[in-house]
Amino acid sequence: MTRELHLALSAYGVGGPGQHGLWKDQRVPKNASVDINYYIQQAQTAERALFDAFFIVDSQFINASYPAHYLNRLEPLTLLSAVATHTSALGLVGTASSTYNSPFNLARRFASLDHISGGRAGWNVVTSFDTQTSRNYGLDEHLDYGTRYGRALEAVRVVRGLWDSYEADAFPADVERDVFLDPTRLHALNHVGEHFRVAGPLNLSRSPQGQPVIFQAGVSEEGRNLAAHIAEGIYAPGESLPQAQEYYRDIKTRAAALGREPGHVVIFVGASPVVGDTDEEAHRVSREIFEADNDFDRKLAFLGRAFGAYDFGQHDLDAPFPDIAHLAEKGGRTRGLEIVWRAREAGQTLRQVVETLTEYRPSPFTGAPDTVADTIEHWFRTGAADGLNLRFRTHDDLERFIGDVVPLLQKRGLFRTEYEGGTLRENLGLPFPVNRHTLERAAAAAGVDAGSGAEPVVAGVAGSAGGAA
Structure with a gap:
């Protein structure tokens, strides 16, 4: 498998953690976090630069001490559905809690985004960091770690099962035969587990990429195990090169031990580049940014x-x-x-x-364009990351990175010069998930065991939904 660098953009509006004072910057609209045109502009810029994905984080609890962006922001799936209609190739990854959502609603909402976008949706599975979230959902106590991660694993399996409700050829829509649906291609889930009872089926057909891509982020033992089991994309810590390399090795090893292809787990390290004309200028700007929020x-x-x-x-x-x-x-x-x-x-x-x-720690990706490109290449080639999940304070900073750094990555053969396809799976180099019921029928015809279907079975590189039949 030929490795290729992947880039994602994480949009924060008026400032997330470490950016509490960003709303005061004259270049940032004071309503950026709830202005859909702001996000559309960011996404279109990322797509022009051939980024893989546009990532929206979320949480469901605040108090007055939280960063400005947290206090007033759009719901991710609603936001990304609007962005989908103004982009054509950029992946759209939204955060949604497996702790405070039902699998059926999650399956329907992300499958809807996948259809709206033509196969570009991704779900960032979280277990909810803020303990006080429980009180927004009628619960006195937040679930403990083990319960939350057990629930997350089961939720993903249920959601994937619901995404397989319809096989690719379920809708012949044959007017002459008066047949819209082939009922043999519709399947109820009838799941009964430790955390969920879900009958199904889902009332939405498979999308062009088969299923939305599953993302996850977590550094705890439970988080790493969950990632190894279910993640196709991972948002990883990136404070230092050794830390990133350790995490990368660990996740790839765990995935391989579970029988998964490590190359099908794409690890994005979080990065906040500061690019200047010289290394000295970039570090001066980096220090100024820190002091403005200190x-x-x-x-x-x-x-x-x-x-x-x-x-x-x-x-x-x-x-x-x-x-x-x-x-x-x-x-x-x-x-x-x-x-x-x-x-x-x-x-x-x-x-x-x-x-x-909270002491000053400049981003490893700080410097002149060549320096930043050198660092990205080094992290990529030494097994610290498959890509970067990029955060920029302003649109000007994003444009600077795209104009000065991305061309250097392309000249070095690290980053694409055109999209591989129109779906998120294609662009991430992920295989197409074969519908479990289609697979079971083919296996039965061949007289072999198709397996349990607990994890998605894949075949080839992502293509159209018709490829699952």
Whole structure:
């Protein structure tokens, strides 16, 4: 398999984590996070540059300390459906919680986006980071880690089963024979599991790419296991090259151990490039960006997110970091427990923890265009990433990267000069998922066992839905 660099754009509007003050930038519309034209412009620019995907993050709980973008933003599937009608090849990946959505609704909404976009939809499966989300859904307590990840695995399997409700040739629409539907090609799911009971079938046919692409992000043991089982695209941490390489090796190894082709798990490392005319200029701009958002009180407030929106303002800043490990157990456990452990080992005060966690760390992808391109190539070739999930503060920054860095990646043979196809699967080099019922019928005719169908069975490279028959 020939590896090719993949690029995705993550759009944040008026500023996500680490960008709390972005709304004050004169180049950013104050309503960017709810202005569909802003997102359409971003997506069209990414498509012009031949990016693989346009990624929308989401969460369902806020308080007044959260970043400006979190306080007022559009629902991802609604947003991406609008963007779909103004793009033609760019993948459209939306975040939706497996903890606070039913599999049937998820299956229908993402399959609808897949049809609207002509086979460009992807689902970023999350288990909900914010513990207080539970209270928006009538629950007093957030589900524990094991339950959330067990539910996520089952939810994906149910959703994939629902996406196989119709085989590719289910609708002959033969007027002469008065046959719209071939009922032998329609299949109820009748799933009964630990977390869900779903009868099906889904009332929507298969899309041009067969099924939307499944994405996932997680660094905990449970998150890595889930990714190895179900993810076709992964959003990975990228704070340092060794960290990214360790994560990359681990996920690919786990996928292979489960009988999956590691090349069919595309890992995108998160990156926030800062490009300047020279390395020195880029690092100066990077430092200016940091200082513009270097507000201790805001950082103190946002630290509480990993601990269920805990209010650290009630503590003495110069006293030892409070023992609140139990508050991380149902929320951002990996991050939260690491913070508590490091503070305890180093004997840090609350003030020191905040300062250490939020000290200036320039993006590895900071420098002149050649420097940034060199770094991207090095990370790609040394097994740290299959691609980058890019975040830019302004549209000008996106345009600078596209104009100065992307052509260098193309000249080096790392990045495409035209799209491979019209579906997300084709452009990511992912195979087409064969409908499990079509496969079972073919296997029965050949006298072999088609397997359980718990995971999607794939054949060839993604093409039209007719290829599943």
